[in-house]
Amino acid sequence: MGKPDLSRRKFMIQSALASMGIVAGPAFLQTVRAAEGKNRPLKAAFSNAGLQATWCAQGKDTVEQWGEWLGVEIHWYDGQLDVAKQRAAVDAMAAKDWDFVAIQSLSIGSLVEPVQKMIDKGIPVIAMDTMLAPWGKIKQHTFIAPDNVWMAEQVTQALVDAIGGKGNIVMTQGSLGxxxxxxxAQGFYNVVKRYPDIKVIDESPADWDVAKVAQLWENLLNRYKKIDAAFFHNDDMALAAYHVIKNAGRENEIVLGGIDGMPPAVQAVLDGKLHATARNSSARIHWGALVAGYYAAMLKEQPGKDIPEFILADGPAILPPSKEKTDKPWLLKGYGIGAGPGLLWQEKHFLA
Structure with missing residues (x-):
């Protein structure tokens, strides 16, 4: 694909910003025109937890497409779902010069030294999805993330409602750091603690690794004859467990929910394989980081002055469509249709 002209580039950015309720005004137009007149493209480095995770892979696809539209040269440093490997990758990143960088850390505090090295060189650093360090430890440009507690509360509540507020429930966690x-995990406990007849029978981490999930769930199915529901910290793990559960012939016994709202999981909700998920918008977080870095590089926006320290990338809970029939769908949650079909379209176009 050739380099898009200014009008198409402006249209794509304005469309995506509009999806966040942001009007692309004079500052945006000034930035695009400035980028058009540069003698070289902006150079940006990105790293997320690991491209084995579909959420991370979708983020990379988004950044590369938006980078093409914006004229930003993207360099990717894969975290490989391994704290030590991501640290080595970001150490290598810090040895070079960039117009801006954006990082999703696999574990809080693991990247402080190389990140601080880049900040000291005047490189804007955008944190994505997970915190690089506790507030105040480093002066990152901004932090773009979902409300993880809220997402977990919505999915867990849907699971608890589906089993009538009583029974055995499992939480399969991601990486504990x-x-x-x-x-x-906090959102999960916020809900289940209100139900004395809910028993949490396992809360083992599987580190976002679908192979670990398969082994864990084979063991759980052998150990427990009654599992009523299970909450997973991401959709990849939920779908991996679903296949193990189905192979055991117990898919009609256990209600499952995940987080991320990735297309296979959204479709699984629509097909009745998963009961719920919630959208952690990989697209909005990754292209949001790209646009924030773009503004920082081109307009010299300053952290704490021109951009806030935290930007919420909110997303909906995805539940099955309502079975209720009414001539007033506006009185139903999600107009009786739900977020699923529209979200699939938005994800296809790197918008949500």
Whole structure:
């Protein structure tokens, strides 16, 4: 694909910003025109937890497409779902010069030294999805993330409602050092603690690894004859467990929910294989980081002055369509249709 002309580039950015309720005004137009007149493209480095995870892979696809539209040269440093490997990758990143960088850390605090090295060189650093460090430890440009506690509460509540507020429930966690996983665990407990007849029978981590999930769930199915529901910290793990559960012939016994709202999981909700998921918008977080870095590089926006320290990338809970029939669909949640079909279209176009 050739380099898009200014009018198409402007249209794509304006469309995506509009999806966040942001009007692309004079500052945006000034930035695009400035980029058009540069003698070289902007150079940006990105790293997320690991491209084995479909959420991370979708983020990379989004950044590369938006980078093409915006004229930003993207360099990717894969975290490989391994704290030590991501640290080595970001150490290598910090040895070079960039117009801006954006990082999703696999574990809080694991990247502080190389990130600080880049900040000291004047490179804007955008944190994505998970915290690089506790507030105040580093002066990152901004932090773009979902509300992990809220997402987990919505999915867990849907599961608890589906089993009538009583029974055995499992939580399969992500990486314990990942702030998103910690928030999702908190949201889960916020709900289940209100139900004395709910028993949490396992809360083992599987580190976002579908192979670990398969082994864990084979063991759980052998150990427990009654499992009523299960909450997973991401959709990849939920779908991996679903296949194990189905192979055991118990798919009609256990209600499942995940997080991320990835297309296969959204379709699984529509097909009745998963009961719920919630959209952690990989697209909005990744292209949001790209646009924030773009503004920082071109307009010299300053953290804490021109851009806030935190930007919420919210997303909906995805539940099955309502079975209720009415001539007033506006009185039903999600107009009786739900977020699923529209979200699939938005994800296809790197918008949500």
């Amino acid at each position: 990942h702030t998103g996983a910690q928030g999702r």
